[in-house]
Amino acid sequence: MIDWIRVSELRDEIGAEDFAEVADLFLMEVEETLSQLDGPKHNVVQIREMMHFLKGSALNLGFCKLADVCNAAELAAAQGEVDIDIPAVQDLYTASREQFESEYAQRFAA
Numbered sequence: 231m232i233d234w235i236r237v238s239e240l241r242d243e244i245g246a247e248d249f250a251e252v253a254d255l256f257l258m259e260v261e262e263t264l265s266q267l268d269g270p271k272h273n274v275v276q277i278r279e280m281m282h283f284l285k286g287s288a289l290n291l292g293f294c295k296l297a298d299v300c301n302a303a304e305l306a307a308a309q310g311e312v313d314i315d316i317p318a319v320q321d322l323y324t325a326s327r328e329q330f331e332s333e334y335a336q337r338f339a340a
Contacts, residue, residue: 231329233292234337240290241338253291257327260287264323267316277314278307284319293326 241249263280266272272280281304288297299322303314 231293231295231326232333233294234333236289236292236294237330237334238338240292246338256287256291260284260323263287264316264320267314267319272312274307274310274312277312278304281307281314284323288323288326291330293323293330296322296326 240252244252263283267277267280281300285297285300285304288294288300296319299319303319306314
């Protein structure tokens with residue numbers, strides 16, 4: 231579910247001391263976008279843009295399965311599909327975040 235190689239690359243790029251702050255910012259922005267998806271109906275352009283943002287954020291933090299789901303939803307929206315399974319995206323985000331948070335310290339302990 232988590233691409234730990236990508237996490238390691240990002241951590242190396244920005245520095246171990248700044249990684250937690252950057253990761254928290256990504257997670258906060260993802261959660262904000264997910265909450266927007268729960269709101270009123272969106273058109274296909276808005277859904278495509280939100281899925282694109284979520285895909286990019288997921289890729290940055292190594293949430294590879296979430297990135298795959300968001301990519302599929304982005305492509306579907308580009309084809310005019312607006313019926314995205316938002317609860318499934320949210321559940322996958324929650325599971326990915328839980329795995330990330332529970333395993334990060336073990337993998338990157340000083």
